[in-house]
Amino acid sequence: MSDTPSYETNRWTKHFEEIDLEIARLAVMMDIPILDPGVIDRILGNDASVCGKEKPRAFAELRAMLMMHAADQLKATNSLGALETQDMVRGVVDRLRERIGERMGNRQDPPAA
Structure with missing residues (x-):
């Protein structure tokens, strides 16, 4: 088996890079430490108190993007498998963290099984 990512993996990676860059942009704009534990769940629960700056339209867009x-x-997991999708998304987030820095918060990786 080749270590070269498949066309499908590359397509999904590009897709998540675009989505996650917009999520990061919106989070930084509102001073939301998006990677801090529990923050994404609070946003999905429509809890705007996580925002450092009140921007209702941007918050609604961020929530929709999440x-x-x-x-x-879930679609990528069905297509590529759980481990490959998890690794791919983690790589996208890591590259975003390199570009944006600590303004994204502090992701806590789950312990390895």
Whole structure:
């Protein structure tokens, strides 16, 4: 088996890079530490108190982008498998963290099984 990512993996990676860049942009704009534990769940629960800056339209867009990310991650999992999808999304987030820095918060990776 080749270590070269398949066309499908590359397509999903590009898709998540675009979605996650917009999520990061919106989070930074509103001073939301998006990767802090529990923050994404609070946004999905429509809790705008996580925002450092009040921007209702941007918050609604961020919430919609997070829901789209979750739905698309399920589709990618069905297409690529759980481990490959998890690794791919983690790589996208890591590259975003390198570009944006600590303004994204502090992701806590789950312990390895």
